[in-house]
Amino acid sequence: MKIKALGVAALILLAACGKHPSPPPSQGVTDAMLQAAPEGEWLSYGRDYNEQRFSPLTQITDKNVTQVGLAWSADLDTARGQEATPLMHDGVLYISTAWSMVKAYDAKTGGLKWAYDPKVPRETLIRACCDAVNRGVALYGDKVYVGTLDGRLVALDQKSGNVVWSKTVVPNQQDYSITGAPRVAKGKVFIGSGGAEYKARGYIAAYDAQSGDELWKFHTVPGNPADGFENSAMEKAAKSWTGDWWKLGGGGTVWDSITYDPATNLVLFGTGNAEPWNPAAAGREGDSLYTSSIVAVDADTGAYAWHFQETPEDRWDFDSAAQITIADLNIGGQQRHVALHAPKNGFFYTLDAKTGAFISAGPFVPQNWAKGIDAKTGRAEINPAARYEKSGAIAPVAPTFFGAHSWQPMSHSPATGLIYIPANIAVFPYLAAKNWKADAIGWQSALDFSVLDKPAMQQAGAAATPAPSGALIAWDPVAQKQVWQVALPAPLNGGTLATAGNLVFQGTTLGDFVAYSADKGAKLWSFPVQSGVGAAPMSYAIDGIQYVAVLTGQGGASQNISRLLVFRLGGTGKLPPPPPMIARVLDPPPYTGTPAQLEHGSELYGRYCFACHGLSAVSQVGNNPDLRHSAALDDAKAFGIVVIDGALKHNGMVSFASALKPEDAEAIRQYVIKRANDDKARGGT
Numbered sequence: 236m237k238i239k240a241l242g243v244a245a246l247i248l249l250a251a252c253g254k255h256p257s258p259p260p261s262q263g264v265t266d267a268m269l270q271a272a273p274e275g276e277w278l279s280y281g282r283d284y285n286e287q288r289f290s291p292l293t294q295i296t297d298k299n300v301t302q303v304g305l306a307w308s309a310d311l312d313t314a315r316g317q318e319a320t321p322l323m324h325d326g327v328l329y330i331s332t333a334w335s336m337v338k339a340y341d342a343k344t345g346g347l348k349w350a351y352d353p354k355v356p357r358e359t360l361i362r363a364c365c366d367a368v369n370r371g372v373a374l375y376g377d378k379v380y381v382g383t384l385d386g387r388l389v390a391l392d393q394k395s396g397n398v399v400w401s402k403t404v405v406p407n408q409q410d411y412s413i414t415g416a417p418r419v420a421k422g423k424v425f426i427g428s429g430g431a432e433y434k435a436r437g438y439i440a441a442y443d444a445q446s447g448d449e450l451w452k453f454h455t456v457p458g459n460p461a462d463g464f465e466n467s468a469m470e471k472a473a474k475s476w477t478g479d480w481w482k483l484g485g486g487g488t489v490w491d492s493i494t495y496d497p498a499t500n501l502v503l504f505g506t507g508n509a510e511p512w513n514p515a516a517a518g519r520e521g522d523s524l525y526t527s528s529i530v531a532v533d534a535d536t537g538a539y540a541w542h543f544q545e546t547p548e549d550r551w552d553f554d555s556a557a558q559i560t561i562a563d564l565n566i567g568g569q570q571r572h573v574a575l576h577a578p579k580n581g582f583f584y585t586l587d588a589k590t591g592a593f594i595s596a597g598p599f600v601p602q603n604w605a606k607g608i609d610a611k612t613g614r615a616e617i618n619p620a621a622r623y624e625k626s627g628a629i630a631p632v633a634p635t636f637f638g639a640h641s642w643q644p645m646s647h648s649p650a651t652g653l654i655y656i657p658a659n660i661a662v663f664p665y666l667a668a669k670n671w672k673a674d675a676i677g678w679q680s681a682l683d684f685s686v687l688d689k690p691a692m693q694q695a696g697a698a699a700t701p702a703p704s705g706a707l708i709a710w711d712p713v714a715q716k717q718v719w720q721v722a723l724p725a726p727l728n729g730g731t732l733a734t735a736g737n738l739v740f741q742g743t744t745l746g747d748f749v750a751y752s753a754d755k756g757a758k759l760w761s762f763p764v765q766s767g768v769g770a771a772p773m774s775y776a777i778d779g780i781q782y783v784a785v786l787t788g789q790g791g792a793s794q795n796i797s798r799l800l801v802f803r804l805g806g807t808g809k810l811p812p813p814p815p816m817i818a819r820v821l822d823p824p825p826y827t828g829t830p831a832q833l834e835h836g837s838e839l840y841g842r843y844c845f846a847c848h849g850l851s852a853v854s855q856v857g858n859n860p861d862l863r864h865s866a867a868l869d870d871a872k873a874f875g876i877v878v879i880d881g882a883l884k885h886n887g888m889v890s891f892a893s894a895l896k897p898e899d900a901e902a903i904r905q906y907v908i909k910r911a912n913d914d915k916a917r918g919g920t
């Protein structure tokens with residue numbers, strides 16, 4: 236008996252030892268450097284642990300920025316969306332690109348030092364909500380860490396780019412993907428996943444930086460109560476759910492923001508939307524904790540510390556996943572250590588970083604989903620009219636599922652005290668899908684994305700769907716009010732960089748890289764970059780010269796030309812002339828469908844195709860073909876070979892045979908032909 240008991244104790248001890256984390260690195264990029272990055276370096280996604288994206292460099296200023304020019308540029312080998320912020324350490328610039336590839340350049344000359352390709356299968360595209368993007372790498376010790384779209388966490392050698400270890404870390408590759416930048420501290424690598432449009436159960440986990448072994452994992456939503464709860468935080472959260480939520484995962488994925496705060500030893504992260512979006516589809520009532528929240532856990536153990544839910548009862552895809560910035564601000568005469576956040580729901584939040592206590596909030600764009608925010612608790616009072624699934628009618632809600640502000644990083648200047656938010660201004664007509672059933676392929680949101688084709692929307696015309704726009708907003712996080720704003724004609728403009736030279740840099744959807752004065756928002760300089768920009772710029776210095784770097788490559792109104800651009804004072808570099816814009820002329824075959832086919836095709840398109848090919852068959856994303864222009868429309872057989880047989884699966888267009896029959900594909904073809912003819916008749920392109 237005794238021996239046996241000892242054996243068990245030894246096993247438990249061994250298991251505990253196995254979980255003992257490696258010590259943090261003492262060479263290369265260390266915790267101390269990440270806490271206070273050397274002036275000329277940019278060591279993690281948000282520059283250092285504070286995630287302020289503020290460069291203390293002062294060579295480029297509001298006085299001389301007009302003399303900034305291109306120092307060097309590098310063409311990237313994929314023309315999908317680029318979302319990464321470059322990192323710079325010890326004279327080397329590290330980036331990740333679409334399909335989770337990593338490249339290292341000489342930061343002064345632009346010479347390529349090495350490139351790593353994890354060879355993500357292109358079919359993975361169907362499991363990623365929003366393109367094959369990657370937001371960046373982490374540097375730690377002598378390694379580079381990257382998460383891959385198909386759910387691997389990979390450690391590379393900083394010098395050679397060789398793989399040190401690689402582990403599949405997601406629970407399954409059907410519902411989970413990784414696009415976020417890992418963060419590092421205390422010998423650990425922190426990463427979560429995407430997947431809340433599929434059947435993912437959100438989590439964040441810590442992995443040993445040396446071995447890749449999992450050290451702890453914190454789920455953001457409860458699992459099936461019948462299986463027991465992992466911890467008391469899950470048990471508590473389960474009380475805020477009804478129905479069979481776990482069958483569809485529940486969502487709440489940690490797909491972007493992770494902030495390690497050394498002052499509190501907490502890891503703060505933002506959670507994504509509840510899944511499915513439409514709560515009625517899973518019999519869901521209540522707050523659905525901890526979705527659309529900021530959550531804090533102990534960095535050593537992953538134990539729950541606090542949470543603050545920004546969007547209760549999320550049904551609009553109001554992720555709270557956007558970057559969380561830590562700052563010390565004077566509020567009411569007191570120094571407060573705060574967490575600053577501008578989530579998709581359109582309110583800016585200032586919270587106590589140690590306790591999560593609500594300090595203040597204010598709307599930074601027009602919104603109508605909340606009637607207001609409780610001044611004491613910070614809880615939003617939901618506008619009943621925004622609960623679209625209750626009425627079953629179309630509910631125009633602002634902001635929308637692409638967010639008042641999403642992953643495009645904001646920045647904070649301690650010099651001005653302001654936050655620079657790349658914001659979106661938009662309304663979307665939410666409509667619950669009727670007779671919805673879960674499926675194995677595509678988004679499982681249970682919304683009707685054929686909503687724009689509905690007779691009510693068609694009759695209401697353009698007024699019902701005003702074109703979305705953007706704004707660069709300078710926000711005071713203490714007074715909770717806007718200080719200045721630059722209106723931008725298109726939404727989804729790039730992230731921002733604030734510098735000690737009284738500057739804010741931002742790339743735009745329409746293809747300019749712009750510098751504004753940080754205090755007043757005066758436009759001081761711009762450079763045509765030939766491509767939409769979504770990613771955020773960063774700044775570094777080598778041999779006394781300050782550089783500003785940014786990745787270009789986004790759909791949008793201009794073409795996607797994916798590049799790494801690096802600027803400096805007196806730079807004389809030139810971009811090659813842009814390829815000629817191909818004039819888009821709609822030339823569809825005649826429409827021969829029936830009304831029944833048209834309605835069926837519209838609904839199927841909204842369910843299975845819109846996420847990549849755009850609402851109502853207009854490709855806004857730009858990275859995937861606009862089907863109204865496709866030659867495959869001419870021939871039912873050709874269309875079927877692509878859609879049912881998966882002829883283009885190696886380029887990311889998988890087979891939909893599991894969901895669609897040939898007559899369904901034909902209905903979709905007829906629908907797209909009708910859309911193309913209607914747009915042509917209106918003089919559209």
Ligand code: HEC
Pocket residue numbers: 360361362677840843844845846847848858859860862864865866867874877878883886887888889891903
């Ligand atoms: C996960 C993203 C994704 C989804 C969802 C998707 N597609 Fe595609 N589709 C693509 C990509 C990427 C391509 C381009 C493939 C290539 O370059 O060869 C493409 C190409 C096509 C083409 C060929 C266009 C041309 O002329 O080159 C057709 C037709 C098409 N898709 C139809 C559909 C239909 C119909 C649906 C819904 C049932 C759908 N797609 C859903 C990503 C997607």
